[in-house]
Amino acid sequence: MAKKKQDTGPEARLPKGFHDTDAAELRATRAMLDKIRSVYERYGFEPLETPAIEYTDALGKFLPDQDRPNEGVFSFQDDDEQWLSLRYDLTAPLARYVAQNFQALPKPFRRYATGTVYRNEKPGPGRFRQFTQFDADTVGTDSVAADAECCMLLAETLEAIGVTRGGYLVKLNSRKVLDGVLEGIGIAPGADGDHAKRLGVLRAMDKLDRLGTEGVALLLGAGRKDESGDFTAGAGLDARSIDKVLGFLSAANASRSAALAALSPLVAGSATGEAGVADLAEIDSLLTAAGFGDDCVAIDASVVRGLEYYTGPVFEAELTSTIVSADGQPMRFGSVGSGGRYDGLVQRFMGQPVPATGCSIGVSRLQAALAALAGGAAKAEGQGPVIVLVMDRAQLPRYQSMAQALRSAGIRAEMYLGTSGMKAQMKYADRRGAPCVVIQGGDEIAKGEVQIKDLIEGAKAAAAITDNKEWKEARPAQISVAVSDLVATVREILARHASAA
RNA sequence: GCCGCCUUAGCUCAGUUGGUUAGAGCGCUAGAUUGUGGAUCUAGAGGUCCCCCGUUCAAUUCGGGGAGGCGGUACCA
Structure with missing residues (x-):
C-alpha cells in the first residue's frame, strides 16, 4: 500500500463520522x-x-464553569479571539x-x-x-x-x-x-x-x-x-x-x-x-x-x-x-x-x-x-450522457460539434475526452450508463452518416448471443443515419427508453 | 468517556499449531477480436498480513502498548 510512506504524502482518508456522497x-x-x-x-x-458558522455564544453552548465552548461542538477562534462554532x-x-x-x-x-x-x-x-x-x-x-x-x-x-x-x-x-x-x-x-x-x-x-x-x-x-x-x-x-x-x-x-x-x-x-x-x-x-x-x-x-x-x-x-x-x-x-x-x-x-x-x-x-x-444504500441511478466516440483524433472538431448539437437540443452529451481506443471508449460509455453512443469513422464521414448504437437495447440483444464473434458482427441495436438526423434519432432512442422506464 | 469484539489484495474473506515462494472469489488492466460495451478463455498488475515495542534462531501468527473499525452503554441541542 504505502510502500514508500515518506514519498507518497499524507494518507488519503476521511475523519470518522464524515462521508463522501457519490x-x-x-x-x-x-x-x-x-x-x-x-x-x-x-x-x-x-x-x-x-x-x-455562528458565534458560539449565539448558539448558547458554554460550559457553566469554563470559558470554553462545550464539547460536542466544533469550535475555533477567529482573528479577534472570539469563539466561533459550526x-x-x-x-x-x-x-x-x-x-x-x-x-x-x-x-x-x-x-x-x-x-x-x-x-x-x-x-x-x-x-x-x-x-x-x-x-x-x-x-x-x-x-x-x-x-x-x-x-x-x-x-x-x-x-x-x-x-x-x-x-x-x-x-x-x-x-x-x-x-x-x-x-x-x-x-x-x-x-x-x-x-x-x-x-x-x-x-x-x-x-x-x-x-x-x-x-x-x-x-x-x-x-x-x-x-x-x-x-x-x-x-x-x-x-x-x-x-x-x-x-x-x-x-x-x-x-x-x-x-x-x-x-x-x-x-x-x-x-x-x-x-x-x-x-x-x-x-x-x-x-x-x-x-x-x-x-x-x-x-x-x-x-x-x-x-x-x-x-x-x-x-x-x-x-x-x-x-x-x-x-x-x-x-x-x-x-x-x-x-x-x-x-x-x-x-x-x-x-x-x-x-x-x-x-x-x-x-x-x-x-x-x-x-x-x-437492504442497500440509497441510490438513484441517473442516465449517463450520450457519448460521441473519437474514432480519429484529427477529427475532434467534427465530434465536438456533434456533442454540442446534442447539448443544444437539451440532451446530456459529451465527446470522449480520454485518449484510449474504441474498445475502451465503448467500455467507458457502458460504465457511464450512456443510453447510446455516436460513432463516426472514416467510412461514415465519406458517406455523410453517423452510426448510433443503442447501448440499452444492445445489452438486451446481447443476452441471447454467447459467441463473441457473432455478437460483434451482429452489431445489435446499431443504426446508420444521415448526419442531419443525428439529433432526431438520438432523441427518439431516449424517448423510447424514457417511456419504457 | 466506559465495556466488548474485530483489523490479511481495491472489495468480501480463507490461511499460517511461530519456518523460507501468504491464497481464493469478485473487481481492475491487457490479449484472443487493427472500428464495437456483454459472455467465454488466457495472461498480468496489485500485500510492510493495521502500527510500535517485546519474547524468539525466526513473528502476519505469541505478549504488551497504540491506532482504526464495529457493537453496546453514557451523553445528545
Whole structure:
C-alpha cells in the first residue's frame, strides 16, 4: 500500500463520522429534499438560509464553569479571539435570526430551512458528525395549533417520501405534563437542589423503549449495570415514587383519547401538569379534524427530548419497522424527526418572551434508515450522457460539434475526452450508463452518416448471443443515419427508453 | 468517556499449531477480436498480513502498548 510512506504524502482518508456522497446517493438525497420542501411549502413556510458558522455564544453552548465552548461542538477562534462554532442544529440560528430581525418579520414568522449541521461526537448507525436536517418553525405564537401542525407536517412529509401510514409513528408528549409528574413526586421544577434528580428521572423515562420497564425502574432507583459491565448511576427515587413514574409511563394507550383520560388523574393537583394535558387534548382535536388518527400520531409519556430548552409539547417521529443489518443484527436508528415548543429560546437574545415551536427531519438518518430497510444504500441511478466516440483524433472538431448539437437540443452529451481506443471508449460509455453512443469513422464521414448504437437495447440483444464473434458482427441495436438526423434519432432512442422506464 | 469484539489484495474473506515462494472469489488492466460495451478463455498488475515495542534462531501468527473499525452503554441541542 504505502510502500514508500515518506514519498507518497499524507494518507488519503476521511475523519470518522464524515462521508463522501457519490452521484447516485446525491441524486437520491436531492429527490428526498425536493419532496420534503414541497410539503413544507404547501404548509406555508418560507425558505431561509443562515450560515454554517455562528458565534458560539449565539448558539448558547458554554460550559457553566469554563470559558470554553462545550464539547460536542466544533469550535475555533477567529482573528479577534472570539469563539466561533459550526452550527449543531438549525433552531439556535433561527432564534438568533428572529431576535436580530424581529421588527421586520411578520408574526407569527414561519420559515423552513435545510442544511448540514455538525456534531463532534461518536458516530453510529444513522449518526454522523455532519448531517442534513430539514426544519420548519413557527415563531411568535403560543397557540398549540402550531404544535399540532408540526406533528401533521412530520407525518405528511414521511408519507410524501414513501413511508406508508403505519410505517412510522409520531409520538407526542408535553414537558408540562412531565413537570406535573415531577411535581407529584416532590421534585418540582423551580425547587432548586433537585435539579440533578429531575434530569435523572427524565433521562430514565426517555429510555423506556430501549430498556423496558425494569431497566427504567433501576435507573429511577439505585442504578443499572448494562451487559458490557458499565454502571449508570440512578436517580435515587424511593419505591413509591418509582411506582408513580412507571404508572405514568404506562398511561400511554392504544388511542390518544384513552391516553388523555389516563393522564388526567396522574397530574391532578399540578397546575402545570393539567395545562399540559389540556394542550395535548387540543392538539388531539386538531389532528383528528385534519385527518391524522391514532395510526400516525400517538401520545407517548416516555417522550422527553432535549433537556435544555423544550417548554411545552414535544414529539418525535420514528420508523416502526425493525431495521436489520446485513449480518442480521437489529440496528437502532433512533428518531428520524423531532421537535417541540421552545418558548424561551428567542428570549435569550431579547428581554421579551417570544414563544416558538418547530420540528426537524433528520434527512441523513432517515435516508440511512430507509436504505438499511431496503437492504442497500440509497441510490438513484441517473442516465449517463450520450457519448460521441473519437474514432480519429484529427477529427475532434467534427465530434465536438456533434456533442454540442446534442447539448443544444437539451440532451446530456459529451465527446470522449480520454485518449484510449474504441474498445475502451465503448467500455467507458457502458460504465457511464450512456443510453447510446455516436460513432463516426472514416467510412461514415465519406458517406455523410453517423452510426448510433443503442447501448440499452444492445445489452438486451446481447443476452441471447454467447459467441463473441457473432455478437460483434451482429452489431445489435446499431443504426446508420444521415448526419442531419443525428439529433432526431438520438432523441427518439431516449424517448423510447424514457417511456419504457 | 466506559465495556466488548474485530483489523490479511481495491472489495468480501480463507490461511499460517511461530519456518523460507501468504491464497481464493469478485473487481481492475491487457490479449484472443487493427472500428464495437456483454459472455467465454488466457495472461498480468496489485500485500510492510493495521502500527510500535517485546519474547524468539525466526513473528502476519505469541505478549504488551497504540491506532482504526464495529457493537453496546453514557451523553445528545
